[in-house]
Amino acid sequence: xxxxxxxxxxxxxxxxxxxxxxxxxxxxxxxxxxxxxxxxxxxxxxxxxxxxxxxxxxxxxxxxxxxxxxxxxxxxxxxxxxxxxxxxxxxxxxxxxxxxxxxxxxxxxxxxxxxxxxxxxxxxxxxxxxxxxxxxxx
Numbered sequence: 001x002x003x004x005x006x007x008x009x010x011x012x013x014x015x016x017x018x019x020x021x022x023x024x025x026x027x028x029x030x031x032x033x034x035x036x037x038x039x040x041x042x043x044x045x046x047x048x049x050x051x052x053x054x055x056x057x058x059x060x061x062x063x064x065x066x067x068x069x070x071x072x073x074x075x076x077x078x079x080x081x082x083x084x085x086x087x088x089x090x091x092x093x094x095x096x097x098x099x100x101x102x103x104x105x106x107x108x109x110x111x112x113x114x115x116x117x118x119x120x121x122x123x124x125x126x127x128x129x130x131x132x133x134x135x136x137x138x
Contacts, residue, residue: 018043021043024043024044027046028061029044029061030042030043030044031043031044031063031064031065033063034063034064034065043064044061044062044063044064045061045062045063045064045066045067045068046059046062047059047060047068047073049073049076051080051084057080058076058080060072075095075096081138082100082135082136082138085138086100087102087103087105087110087114088100088103088115088133089101096135097135098135099133100133100135100136101131101132102114102118102131102132102133114136115133115136117133118132119131119132119133120132
């Protein structure tokens with residue numbers, strides 16, 4: 001829906017109308033536990049992020065009774081944009097600008113060159129696979 005004072009054609013992103021619920025059914029966005037006045041299942045609230053390569057990068061499906069968390073959507077979008085170009089992963093609860101993890105596929109020598117400030121977290125096994133680095137620039 002458009003924001004107050006705007007029509008859908010003025011928004012800076014596409015909106016898909018699905019009055020017959022065909023797309024919602026095809027994408028599994030129906031909440032069978034919640035029904036409208038006519039007894040039809042409500043559509044769930046869904047977020048899909050499609051990458052420039054036209055592949056699904058994120059899918060979050062919320063029940064009809066639960067609102068979306070836009071802070072989380074933005075956090076994930078920041079992570080996807082960062083990790084698309086850098087050889088890092090973002091840990092749980094990561095925030096933009098926070099410490100990242102060096103990918104396990106990056107060799108010890110390459111990690112030293114690419115991330116000179118990285119550190120290795122000690123783990124009981126003694127393996128040196130948890131490598132953290134300040135967030136590289138996108």
